[in-house]
Amino acid sequence: MADSNIEGRYINPLTDYGFKKVFGEKDIMIAFLTDLLNPKSPIEDIVFIDKDLVADSEEFRGVIYDLRCKTEDGGEFIVEMQNKGQLNFSDRILFYLSRSFSSQERKGNSTWNYELNPVYGIFFMNFHMKGFKPQAIRTIQLKVDETGEVFSEKLKAFTLELPDYKGKSTEYPKSPIEYWLYNLVNMETMTTALPFQSQQPIFGKVGGISELVHMSEEERMKYNVSLDTYRTNLSVMKNERAEGRAEGIEEGIGIGERKNQMAIAKQMKVDGLPIDMIQKYTGLTIEEISAL
Numbered sequence: 001m002a003d004s005n006i007e008g009r010y011i012n013p014l015t016d017y018g019f020k021k022v023f024g025e026k027d028i029m030i031a032f033l034t035d036l037l038n039p040k041s042p043i044e045d046i047v048f049i050d051k052d053l054v055a056d057s058e059e060f061r062g063v064i065y066d067l068r069c070k071t072e073d074g075g076e077f078i079v080e081m082q083n084k085g086q087l088n089f090s091d092r093i094l095f096y097l098s099r100s101f102s103s104q105e106r107k108g109n110s111t112w113n114y115e116l117n118p119v120y121g122i123f124f125m126n127f128h129m130k131g132f133k134p135q136a137i138r139t140i141q142l143k144v145d146e147t148g149e150v151f152s153e154k155l156k157a158f159t160l161e162l163p164d165y166k167g168k169s170t171e172y173p174k175s176p177i178e179y180w181l182y183n184l185v186n187m188e189t190m191t192t193a194l195p196f197q198s199q200q201p202i203f204g205k206v207g208g209i210s211e212l213v214h215m216s217e218e219e220r221m222k223y224n225v226s227l228d229t230y231r232t233n234l235s236v237m238k239n240e241r242a243e244g245r246a247e248g249i250e251e252g253i254g255i256g257e258r259k260n261q262m263a264i265a266k267q268m269k270v271d272g273l274p275i276d277m278i279q280k281y282t283g284l285t286i287e288e289i290s291a292l
Contacts, residue, residue, distance in 0.1 A: 027202065048069045122157075136161050194206060
């Protein structure tokens with residue numbers, strides 16, 4: 001696996017700067033949405049809205065960043081990149097989509113009949129979502145339990161898990177959207193032209209705007225700040241995982257020792273030894289021994 005600190009030919013699109021640099025381009029976003037959604041009719045145009053949204057709290061600043069855009073028919077897309085796992089992330093997805101729906105309310109318009117424009121959430125995740133089986137591409141929508149019928153086509157979320165694409169060969173991805181995931185994850189360390197351009201010519205533009213040599217001094221400064229933030233966050237998460245594993249091992253040892261003590265105490269009690277002696281050799285309380 002390549003060292004993430006080795007500078008290649010391109011920016012890292014998983015950073016705040018890199019993500020907005022790539023997906024802030026209209027034709028790139030249209031090509032991506034087309035490959036993901038496979039729409040019945042072509043997406044002709046999009047308009048970016050609230051392009052510089054900030055994170056919900058200081059805790060997540062520099063970790064969560066997103067772009068929002070609308071299509072000609074009023075459909076709204078929330079495209080988010082997140083590098084750090086978050087508690088209740090599935091609830092966060094629902095909250096984001098619900099907030100977009102509620103903003104469509106036509107207050108003061110007595111003729112409004114609750115017709116809504118579609119809202120789609122697209123969530124790139126540099127981790128596997130907790131509570132679910134690892135799944136590179138996951139599509140979420142409302143369905144009727146009894147029949148499997150789609151309740152509404154106007155609410156849909158996509159989670160795109162990136163970890164499995166790190167360091168893989170170009171033989172690994174098999175679908176148009178997987179070409180995107182592969183390039184996004186591995187682009188920072190690539191030294192040649194982006195792969196899959198014959199399948200999706202837009203990757204030529206993605207590579208062109210992402211080359212480090214084309215950046216001005218000011219752009220390079222902004223990117224370096226974003227890259228430092230990205231790497232710091234990864235380092236923090238790595239340390240948190242390591243500490244969590246150590247605590248888990250320590251806790252597991254403690255639980256194992258306690259179970260062993262309880263088993264010994266139980267056998268000593270069966271053998272008729274007095275409680276004060278059992279307490280002396282196991283360290284258990286009189287109440288715990290009496291309860292055995």
